[in-house]
Amino acid sequence: MNASETLFNLRLIPLLPFLGAAVLILFGRRWKREAVLTVAAAAIGGSALVAFDAFFTRLPAVAEEGGLRDVVWTWMSTGNLSVDLAFRMDALSGLLCLIITFIGFLIHLYSAGYMEHDPDYPRFFAYLNLFCGSMLVLVLGDSMPVMFVGWEGVGLCSYLLIGFWYHETPNADAGKKAFITNRIGDFGFLIGIFLTFQATGTLRFSEITSFATAGSVLTAPAWLGMSNAFWIGTFLFIGAAGKSAQIPLYVWLPDAMAGPTPVSALIHAATMVTAGVYMVARMHAVYVLSPAALAIVALVGAATALFAAVIGFAQNDFKKVLAYSTVSQLGFMFAGVGTANFASGVFHLYTHAFFKAGLFLCAGSIMHAMSGSGDIRKMGGLRKLTPWTHGVFLVCWLAICGVPVFSGFFSKDAIVAGAFATGIFGDDLSWVGPTVGVLLLLAALGTAFYMSRLYFLVFSGPTRADAQTQHHIHESPPSMVGPLVVLAVGAGLGGLVGVPGGLFGHPEWNLLGHTLETAVGPELDVPHNTELLFMAVSTVLALIGIGLAYTFYGGGYRAPAQKFAAAFPGFVQLVRDKFRVDELYGAVIIRPLRKFALALFRVVDRVLIDQILVGGVAALVDVLGRVSRAFQAGDAQRYMAAFAIGAAALVFFATRPTVPSTLKVEVSGTTVSVDASRAGRASPRGLTYAFDFDDDGRPEVVGLKSDARYTYDQAGEHTIRVTVTDPRWHTQSKIKRKIDLSAAGERK
Amino acid sequence: MIFDSSQILAYLPMLILIGMGCLILLAETFATTATASRQGLAWLGVGGCIASLGALLAQWGDAGQATTHFQGMLIVDRMALYLDGAFLAAALLTLLFAPPFLREQGFEFGEFYVMVLFGAAGMMMVAHAAHLVTLLIGIETMSLAAYILTGCWRRNLRSSEGAMKYFLMGAFATGFLVYGMALVYGTTGGELSYAGIAGKVPEASKNPVFYFGEYFILIALAFKVAAVPFHMWAPDAYEGAPTPVTGFMAAGVKAAAFGGILRILDTAFGNPLLVFDFTGWANIIVVLAAATMILGNLAALRQDNIKRMLAYSSIGHAGYILVGVAAMGLGVTTAKPAVLFYLMSYTFTTLGSFGVIAWIGNRRDERLFIDDWAGVAQARPGVAMAMALFLLSLGGVPPTGGFFAKFFLFRAAMESPQLYWLVVIGVLTSVVSIYYYLRVVIAMYFRDPLRPLEPTDAASTRAALILTAMAVLLLGILPGSFIEWAGPVIGK
Amino acid sequence: MGILAWITLLPLAGALLTMLVPREEEAIHRGIGLGTTIVTFLASLFILGDFDPAKSGFQLEVDKVWVESLGIHFHLGIDGISLWLVMLTTFLMPVTLLSPQAIGTRNIRVREFVIAMLALEAGMVGAFLALDLFVFYVFWELMLIPMYFIIGIWGGERRLYASIKFVIYTLIGSLLMLVAILYLYAQYHAATGTFSFDYVALSRLTLPYDPQLLCFLAFGLAFATKIPLFPLHTWLPDAHVEAPTGGSVILAGVMLKFGTYGFLRFALPMFPLATQAMAPVVTALAVIGIVFGALMAYVQNDAKKLVAYSSVSHLGFVVLGIMTLGQVAVQGAIYQMLAHGISTGGLFLGVGLLYDRRHTRKLDDFGGLWKKIPIFSACFLVIVLASVGLPGLCGFVGEFLILIGTFNAPAGALFSSPKLLAIISASAVILAAMYLLTMYQKIFFGPLDNPANKDPHVRDIHGRERWVFGFVIVAALVMGIYPQPILARSEKSVAALISGFQERLADAASNPDAPAHLFPNPSAGAAPSAAPANAGNSGKPGPTAP
């Protein structure tokens, strides 16, 4: 499409991790750990170098013209469908590439320490490399199918990594659950692809973007009065909801924490789960054509943000809290892109990557210290015992709570303010923006509360761990702390690339928004007053949340927390049980499906088809076989009797004149014409036909002709009898038929 | 009445067989009880068959044009010679299969071989018959030989019982045949030759008695081919007869009777007046064919005695061939060659399979039940493979002669739209037949042996098995010449 | 003789050679079997080299008279559709014979096994290549016999039942197909005065509607049984469970494809009106099969049965793709056939290996095997994922093309609501993940707590086994990442097929009661350009059923 597309070896970016994975799978088992780590880190590091080089030195020159493109080969081309195995880097995918390779590299380093004692060390790094490669394919994919390759690839890696410690059944179950839930989303994604192809005739993002203009077929009504763009957006969003853990498909993410913690940080916080947000941003051109689809995205996002935050209030597992926090933050991102504020959604994705990765790695570090346990009820007072981790966690905590200057503040504020300010929904859906905004504000309050609860319960006050565990508590090795510090810097200062420079009269200060403009359109223009108002409001809410949490949990479980739990035991339990959504799914979908399939197997497959249909035919043949044998009684005279009877029957039937099985009768008025000849055959020679129309025993018409006409005096029921005689043999055949003249007349 | 050498030459194959039979009878009086001299009798018979075959081949070239002899009583044409070949093959193979069997069972008499030769001569007579007299003589020669052969296993209860049933019913059918011939003779105004009858048909068909005559002859011939409902002798006679004889009967007698049917229906009763319409024999044949295919194959399903199973299967095959006869009646010119090819292929297949059945047993242990065949493939893979080949051929699976036989037959029948449904019945019953044929294959290949195999092994049996297997394969891979010799394959 | 005749007859020659070697020399028998199949595979690479992707018609034809008077010719030829199926056959054969588990647990009568497998290969290759309907039928039946023996001799407990069920099911359909072939032959003669079984000639014959329908049903029954289409599928689980590994691999990998190949090559082009009329039924059955097979697989406890039912589901996709008769979907269907051959073949090889190690196939008996046999577990995972349809592996391309092609088929062209069908079928991507991953998890994940699984006999793959799985995985990967060479070679033939179908349909629909006549311009006239697949067949009302 774009004449100035520039070729660049983008393929190296995903290829290096893939190669790393392949090498590790094939040879890693025999290598030393250092060698494994070197290969893995080199693969992702090399990939990062290429990505940085591409993004900073090559991309700016061509960003306006659609970015860099690298076609490996034609993947599938047949009929009117043509898909290249091609990669494209524009500002959006470039940014994601940077995040993935950079954080991925950090997590590789971190894992070196974290997985030190694991016997499956090479396998872990192979998976990690495989994941990075798939994720890079996902973001760099030039067309929807290529993206789908990465999309499924990361799902696979997620499956493998969640179930990394496969020998424990719950882990394996969690992996399977993640994969299958993701597949439900993929189903939606696939339908979205089909719809897109049907509407636009292409699957390349750049072509879709240029095709998606207001008057195109995308805005034409397609089904149920909604436009193509709406259905594409909705189905794609199902895919996004699956991958990014939105209502109703979020259930897999909390379980996914069964995987090693670095995996949770990389896959289930920083990168893979944001793929849905990325995809919506990627398809922004289609989404903006359908405010209704955007409204669904925004509302689901906002609802998820709040719902997950509430569940986060009562979780007692460190990583579970972070998991629900991730779900909630993803909701923010969707709310951002769903209000057509794509840059802010991506901005939050970017800041979230840092602070959530940081939080998870802190969690890993602390669980490392706590001998693997993640129960926050047994923690407390870790501030002094693990000072570096505490410091990093502090920064990240403030960032996620939205305390000013920290990264989360800017990105969250951009989303909230955008929700109130957006004009995308027009008049019909004008309520969506404010609703989303209010939900997000509540969610922000909740975020501040549960994150603070986590912080206070873990780090403040005296430790609640038992003596043995306490004895082991120690700060993590430098290989783990180093990446933590880097992430903390990112979490603390990363927001500065997206400061709302417009407030200060310097829009160019918003580096991120400026960069992304080429890829997802200009940032939403928010009035300065609104911007300032919501900055203030969210700051206040963050502080309220923190304060409230301090009242409840500062230095351990305080009296108000216990009182609250005592006052609403049912509600607290319900929240702790995550509103029992998993159980609901189990009871409503999964178990019935299995039972249904089992019943189908037993009834339809075994009984109906195999026994009744097939077995029935076989049994019938068998019975006929037995019957045929029964004639053969062994007595020669019976044989001869059969012979004689057969001969007699043969002679008898061979000398009967043949008549048709039914008479052909044509009626007009009260006149009937009857044809007694056999269908399609000439009348046999020499036969006499006697037609008795009035059933009085005396034929009215007699002759050699096989047809006759007769007119009745009156309507009513009549019986026609035809007797066919062969004069040579004096053999006869008879046939009769009843006719109802009046009815026949009426029918005519 | 003028005899000339050409007439004698034309019937040389038949005469050689008869002469050789007489020679064996004579020779036997001089033969000692030693095995070797008995064997010599059998080899005499084999020699007779080969000489006869040579005489047959010598006149093949001249037989392109049909010639009648003896005032229209006998005819020489390609069809007759083709069938003669089948009869000779049947006799030859029987003479190869039988001696070890007879020796093992202890009733090796020279008369046995004589009867085989005489029976074959009778079959030839039927195939050549163009006159009711020769037809009757042929059928009776063949049948009497068959009765004797069936009953010749004197100490065996089943043999004498089978012979009795076969004989009584056969004679009963002969009664019908003779009576039918008398009626036809009278109503056609004194015609006995096929050509003469055909000439009088327009006149005679006005007389209902003529139809009685026609039907009675038809019934008698249907009895010989074991068409339902005239089939009931077949299972008992086949089971009772000594196994090599069963093969001879199933192949030769059936082929001869079909030869007779084909010729008499084609020439004497070939007038459309007799074929079509409700009184036409086409109707009758169609019904007989359907009933025969269905009942034969269904009844075979539940048989555990392999001879009995093959007996019912041979009834089923008669049904298939009747489809071809019906097609011929409906004007399909390619039907007759198809039937002939079927008979040829069926001859080899049946003889081969009964040869294996004769081979597998011994004096103490006949191994006639399918379960007795367990594990044959492990002990004797070659014979098992041959048997599997025969069974697959009977079932009509490529690449065997049986497949092409069915194929040609159904192909011919498909030229007549009235027969589509018959073809469908044919293929469905073929599926049924595959089921019971495969029971034997299952036993041979898929089961482990129950007890050691002690077959009645002999060089002649092996040679015959190799011959038959090769023939079945040859018919299945290169059927071209065989079908073309049988007559025009392309109609219209 | 042309190369096509060679690759058909080479396996037979190998079989004959095997027969001559004494029974005791099992190593030699295996060697001959493997060698013959490898040589055949290498020979088939020559076909690939000689094949001209720019042509739509048949290439490299071999035409020898067989039965002259009946117009039966030993006529072989290859086009873009059969090319890859032949390659699949020749590829899977050596891979299967390489596997030590091919013969299954009844490790007896190696010679016969090799002979049967080689005869099977000859039958399959011949049937794919046959351009004479009679020859096709002969080969079609020919492959039945070796497979029958393979199931019956080397099969499991209930092998007798399974083998006879397999034969009877298959025969009913195929014999009716024979009747239909004979009918076509007679009609061709009636229309032209010449006799021929030639595919190209007979496919020009346009029949009136009613006979078309009957012929379609006769052919369709044969093919639907082979596929197997719901509800004719119940022989498949039995046959697969009882067959030895090699039998299962070939049965699932290649033989099931004959059903779909038959639809594509014979039933559709020859009977356009009937296709149009029956398409709703066939597609409905296909979609039912997709979902039903997946659900059945979901509740199986026997790994082989599970894989067998998954075949029902996967082949349903192929039928769906074929019946849309759009370029994309048909290409996808062909691709899916190949992919299914690789992935399901691999699955059966894997299950066979597990059975060899553990002597059970019950999922509940396994657990935690990854710890014990990691390399095999990884290999099996790749194959499972290929079967699930993970992008980047072979399974995805076919499914994707089928679904996108079906989804975008014009409504009312051949069936009423392609979108709905595509959406229902797409749900199988979820179900496939459910049953296959459940299987995988039950075998390889979880604690290694069954003592039988700790037995030292449970060894990881080694030696030849590594090569077997290596080949399968490489094929799955290559086909997933770089499918275009395959698609490109079948492109023209598929386009010709579809445009030919549309023209024939128009011709037949112009007067559905016209007597049998020859379509004036055979497939050679089909527009070779990548014709818009779905154009031209919209809005043409089908004839009402009689």
Place this chain on the structure above:
Amino acid sequence: MPTFYYLILSFVLFLIGTTGVLLRRNALVVLMGIELQLNAGNLAMLTYSRALGDEKGHVFAFLIIALAAAEAAVGLAILVGLFRNRQTINLDEANLMKR
């Protein structure tokens, strides 16, 4: 119409023969019934021959007589064989083979 009467007689004979075959248990009597059938054929043949003034019918009748003799010879031999094995020639007792 004497010809007609003879024909009726021959047909009646045929029926009597058939009835005898079907009803009598003794194989010898059954054989007699069959002879009766053959002779019914003979009678019909001769009747026609005489009515038509055609000699062939006579020849045929001789043939049938010879044939009946041959059949009787073979048949009696078979019955003797059966009797030796079973000590009876009642048909309903010879049913070793069935189904």
